[in-house]
Amino acid sequence: MLASVFIVMGSLILIVAVITLNGVPSLSLEILTQTSEGGFYLGPGGGFLNAIIGSLLLALPATGLAFLFSIAIALYLQKDFLHPSFANFIRLCLDILWGVPSIVYGVFCLTIMIAVGMIGGSLLFGIIALTLLEIPIITRSIDESIKMVPTGLKESAYSLGSTKFETAVKVVRRQAMPGIIAGVLLGFGRGIGDAASILLTVGDSNYFPSSITDQTAALPTMILNLVSMPDQVVQNKAYAVAFILLVIVLLISIITRYLTKKSSKHIIK
Amino acid sequence: MKKSGNNQIETTALSVTIHSNPVLKNIDIQIPAKQLTAIIGPSGCGKTTLLKSFNRLLEIQDGVQIQGEILVDGVNIMSSGLNVPDIRKKMGLISQKPYPLPMSIFENVAYGLRIHHDKTAKELEDAVQQCLTEVGLWAEVKDRLHDPASRLSVGQQQRLCLARAIAVRPEVLLCDEPTSALDPVSAQQIEKLLLKLKKEYTVVLVTHTLRQARRVADYVIYLYFGMVIEQGPASEIFTNPKNPETKAYLSGEIS
Numbered sequence: 001m002l003a004s005v006f007i008v009m010g011s012l013i014l015i016v017a018v019i020t021l022n023g024v025p026s027l028s029l030e031i032l033t034q035t036s037e038g039g040f041y042l043g044p045g046g047g048f049l050n051a052i053i054g055s056l057l058l059a060l061p062a063t064g065l066a067f068l069f070s071i072a073i074a075l076y077l078q079k080d081f082l083h084p085s086f087a088n089f090i091r092l093c094l095d096i097l098w099g100v101p102s103i104v105y106g107v108f109c110l111t112i113m114i115a116v117g118m119i120g121g122s123l124l125f126g127i128i129a130l131t132l133l134e135i136p137i138i139t140r141s142i143d144e145s146i147k148m149v150p151t152g153l154k155e156s157a158y159s160l161g162s163t164k165f166e167t168a169v170k171v172v173r174r175q176a177m178p179g180i181i182a183g184v185l186l187g188f189g190r191g192i193g194d195a196a197s198i199l200l201t202v203g204d205s206n207y208f209p210s211s212i213t214d215q216t217a218a219l220p221t222m223i224l225n226l227v228s229m230p231d232q233v234v235q236n237k238a239y240a241v242a243f244i245l246l247v248i249v250l251l252i253s254i255i256t257r258y259l260t261k262k263s264s265k266h267i268i269k
Numbered sequence: 270m271k272k273s274g275n276n277q278i279e280t281t282a283l284s285v286t287i288h289s290n291p292v293l294k295n296i297d298i299q300i301p302a303k304q305l306t307a308i309i310g311p312s313g314c315g316k317t318t319l320l321k322s323f324n325r326l327l328e329i330q331d332g333v334q335i336q337g338e339i340l341v342d343g344v345n346i347m348s349s350g351l352n353v354p355d356i357r358k359k360m361g362l363i364s365q366k367p368y369p370l371p372m373s374i375f376e377n378v379a380y381g382l383r384i385h386h387d388k389t390a391k392e393l394e395d396a397v398q399q400c401l402t403e404v405g406l407w408a409e410v411k412d413r414l415h416d417p418a419s420r421l422s423v424g425q426q427q428r429l430c431l432a433r434a435i436a437v438r439p440e441v442l443l444c445d446e447p448t449s450a451l452d453p454v455s456a457q458q459i460e461k462l463l464l465k466l467k468k469e470y471t472v473v474l475v476t477h478t479l480r481q482a483r484r485v486a487d488y489v490i491y492l493y494f495g496m497v498i499e500q501g502p503a504s505e506i507f508t509n510p511k512n513p514e515t516k517a518y519l520s521g522e523i524s
């Protein structure tokens with residue numbers, strides 16, 4: 001038991017320490033407030049604000065879209081609406097999708113891009129790839145939290161004359177809220193950190209994207225580009241980017257904690 | 270079968286199987302209006318199943334098959350084409366473990382009013398106060414109406430569930446061992462409330478404590494292994510049971 005605690009804590013501390021120690025020295029106000037136009041990949045100049053904005057522009061809409069699909073699917077999977085054996089089959093499909101490597105989503109979207117003649121990558125197809133990646137994660141998390149809602153609570157709502165829809169939206173949703181929030185932020189965390197699914201779909205850019213069909217930079221792909229450069233100064237910038245990504249992911253964790261606690265206020269145990 | 274005018278609920282040849290196990294067999298009962306009917310019998314004899322068949326709550330479980338007729342106010346609630354929420358609205362349910370809705374004390378009582386009627390904020394407040402007063406909870410919660418209902422004690426939660434049920438003005442209160450999870454004082458409060466409420470509502474009380482049935486029941490149905498062994502006015506059943514099995518149960522030989 002103690003060994004597993006050490007392994008988990010140790011690897012977390014090690015990752016955070018390596019990234020912080022290597023990343024923080026390369027951080028500066030300039031690198032956070034400038035785009036990578038000019039010599040970002042060549043020498044000490046430039047910044048990666050365009051990648052931060054790009055990542056947010058990819059992950060936020062993708063999480064929003066994925067949530068809309070997921071909440072509908074998760075509600076429909078409940079036995080009040082769908083026969084349990086069919087629902088379990090759909091759960092199996094979602095679990096398989098959850099396990100599909102993200103590069104496969106990327107290749108899938110690339111195929112569509114080629115089919116519609118949009119070669120070179122765009123924000124739009126990055127969002128589509130991330131949405132597909134996040135749907136199984138968010139759906140299954142919401143589904144599990146809804147399944148945990150006690151039958152007695154649903155019976156209470158039904159016996160007051162609620163319809164299935166009212167019960168789902170007014171009672172079950174409230175009870176499942178902490179799980180729903182956790183699921184959405186889990187999806188967002190996965191989406192913003194995933195490199196493989198956007199590698200083939202968003203292309204790259206040194207500027208802010210100005211439309212949904214523009215190519216864009218993103219934090220995970222930028223790390224990949226930076227470490228493949230021969231210059232040590234440029235390689236160190238990868239740690240700075242990784243550090244910012246880490247900060248974003250930690251922030252998501254803290255926000256999740258706060259929101260789930262806040263929405264647990266009315267939960268019936 | 271005779272259809273007397275003051276029977277609120279009647280069943281004819283009601284049989285229920287859950288996952289092909291017969292739980293209720295050929296039940297013919299009459300539940301008189303505006304009286305307190307106790308359904309008694311040992312654990313696992315189908316009391317709760319019978320209770321939940323009256324407001325069609327059974328069908329939210331898997332593998333339930335129901336045969337026979339259940340008449341509520343002379344209408345067979347099992348016939349197709351009926352609006353199930355309307356049937357359930359007529360029947361308040363008080364379960365064994367209180368399940369307040371995941372919202373504030375005020376919203377718990379207001380919930381039913383909100384989904385069924387368009388009421389102004391003032392009307393809602395008045396109605397909530399009236400229902401909470403009726404169950405004797407108003408004085409205890411009036412300063413913290415917007416606190417989560419989950420912070421109340423279990424006894425208070427059970428009274429809140431009662432207030433929430435009567436807010437939608439049902440005709441029947443279905444009570445599934447409502448006092449079994451409560452401390453003696455809270456249990457007594459609920460019992461007294463049920464006695465008060467039976468003047469306005471038909472109360473069906475499932476209980477496995479015989480003493481409780483003796484204290485409150487006007488009419489008694491004795492269920493044993495999914496069959497009705499005996500039913501009749503409480504005075505007759507408790508003093509002069511006709512069936513030897515009822516006699517054995519009342520004397521404590523079967524428990």
